[in-house]
Amino acid sequence: MSIGKTIAEQMEHASWIRRMFEIGARMKRERGEENVFDFTLGNPDGEPPTEVIAALRRAVERNPARSHAYMPNAGFLAVRQIIARQLSQQTGLAYTPDHILMTVGAAGAINVVLKSLLDPGDEVIILVPFFPEYQFYIENHAGRMVLVETDDAFQPDIARIAAAITPRTKAIILDSPNNPTGVVYSTDFLRQLEILISGLDHPVTVIVDEPYKSLVFDGLALPVIPSLIRRTVVTYSWSKALSIPGERIGYLALSPCLPEWEPLRDACTFANRILGFINAPAIWQWVIAEVADLHVDPRPYQEKRDVLWEGLTRMGYEVTKPQGTFYMFPKAPVGDDLAFVRSLMEEGILAVPGSGFGRSGYIRLSLTIPRETIERALPGFERALRKT
Numbered sequence: 001m002s003i004g005k006t007i008a009e010q011m012e013h014a015s016w017i018r019r020m021f022e023i024g025a026r027m028k029r030e031r032g033e034e035n036v037f038d039f040t041l042g043n044p045d046g047e048p049p050t051e052v053i054a055a056l057r058r059a060v061e062r063n064p065a066r067s068h069a070y071m072p073n074a075g076f077l078a079v080r081q082i083i084a085r086q087l088s089q090q091t092g093l094a095y096t097p098d099h100i101l102m103t104v105g106a107a108g109a110i111n112v113v114l115k116s117l118l119d120p121g122d123e124v125i126i127l128v129p130f131f132p133e134y135q136f137y138i139e140n141h142a143g144r145m146v147l148v149e150t151d152d153a154f155q156p157d158i159a160r161i162a163a164a165i166t167p168r169t170k171a172i173i174l175d176s177p178n179n180p181t182g183v184v185y186s187t188d189f190l191r192q193l194e195i196l197i198s199g200l201d202h203p204v205t206v207i208v209d210e211p212y213k214s215l216v217f218d219g220l221a222l223p224v225i226p227s228l229i230r231r232t233v234v235t236y237s238w239s240k241a242l243s244i245p246g247e248r249i250g251y252l253a254l255s256p257c258l259p260e261w262e263p264l265r266d267a268c269t270f271a272n273r274i275l276g277f278i279n280a281p282a283i284w285q286w287v288i289a290e291v292a293d294l295h296v297d298p299r300p301y302q303e304k305r306d307v308l309w310e311g312l313t314r315m316g317y318e319v320t321k322p323q324g325t326f327y328m329f330p331k332a333p334v335g336d337d338l339a340f341v342r343s344l345m346e347e348g349i350l351a352v353p354g355s356g357f358g359r360s361g362y363i364r365l366s367l368t369i370p371r372e373t374i375e376r377a378l379p380g381f382e383r384a385l386r387k388t
């Protein structure tokens with residue numbers, strides 16, 4: 001066998017994704033598509049706003065000279081200028097184009113910043129439950145993931161984070177609004193984190209991963225993390241905001257408050273190049289220059305959240321009400337999430353076990369299927385609950 005042991009082990013660890021996909025495909029063959037309720041997919045539903053496609057058409061038609069050539073590894077200056085202006089308005093901080101790097105999605109941005117921060121054995125704190133790819137991104141750069149539990153409402157606990165910090169801690173990743181729970185971390189917690197980090201005798205950088213930033217519900221005002229915490233690197237993408245995850249466009253923003261932002265910017269620019277991304281897709285940078293502020297309407301997701309949350313809680317499920325994203329993370333009534341996922345499958349319902357996100361005893365449901373499918377799935381959730 002020529003493949004490396006490390007990647008073989010990582011693939012085994014992540015194999016539930018493949019298993020769910022295979023089971024789903026088999027169930028659809030056996031039962032018919034309409035009788036399978038697939039709550040596993042993290043792919044935004046709906047098409048990109050028409051403005052995005054119109055901007056894409058204009059970019060193709062304009063076709064400025066050298067628009068298909070290599071460019072500065074950080075991305076086009078004009079595009080970074082637009083992002084810097086937008087971030088300065090949102091945060092009150094003096095972002096300039098030099099603080100911004102256009103990236104291959106948020107996934108590219110996280111890999112670039114981890115590559116720039118980590119030496120082998122350095123630690124990165126992750127709050128549980130978590131987006132499972134974080135582990136692999138950290139291991140890509142020889143780092144070590146350190147897991148810190150959140151409470152029953154999935155809010156972080158500052159004392160637990162403080163206890164997990166060691167001289168090897170280089171970063172902490174905050175994912176809010178959170179995949180898989182949909183919760184937003186509180187301003188109180190963020191203030192406490194700032195006090196904790198600014199009191200440390202070595203720099204710990206907060207990676208603010210916020211691809212779901214525009215998908216918040218009930219008019220909630222999201223805490224502006226770079227205004228509350230000084231040592232931040234924001235990773236963002238338009239994957240969810242504009243329903244274009246296949247186009248791979250995002251950015252990384254170094255806070256102007258980071259004393260070492262210039263050498264870190266140089267390291268990130270170099271990392272973007274040597275990780276093989278080279279630069280973010282050129283044509284999508286031009287599109288983003290026109291639609292950077294735009295996002296899909298979160299209300300259809302909010303309506304689906306209401307249908308599912310109200311339906312499940314009425315039956316007796318325990319579910320923290322998501323404040324954003326398109327996920328929900330109900331408690332598995334039997335405690336054993338794998339057993340409960342199997343029980344849901346008998347009803348044609350596909351869900352992801354919470355263990356895949358580091359917290360067993362829960363299941364993750366994605367709201368990226370039609371409302372009518374969610375409504376038709378509710379009786380199956382009720383029967384599965386009654387069977388326990």
Ligand SMILES: Cc1ncc(COP(=O)(O)O)c(C=O)c1O
Nearest residue numbers: 105106107131175179237239245
């Ligand atoms: C929390 C979180 N971060 C990052 C990503 C990566 O997103 P992308 O690389 O498409 O921007 C995802 C995708 O699902 C996510 O859920």
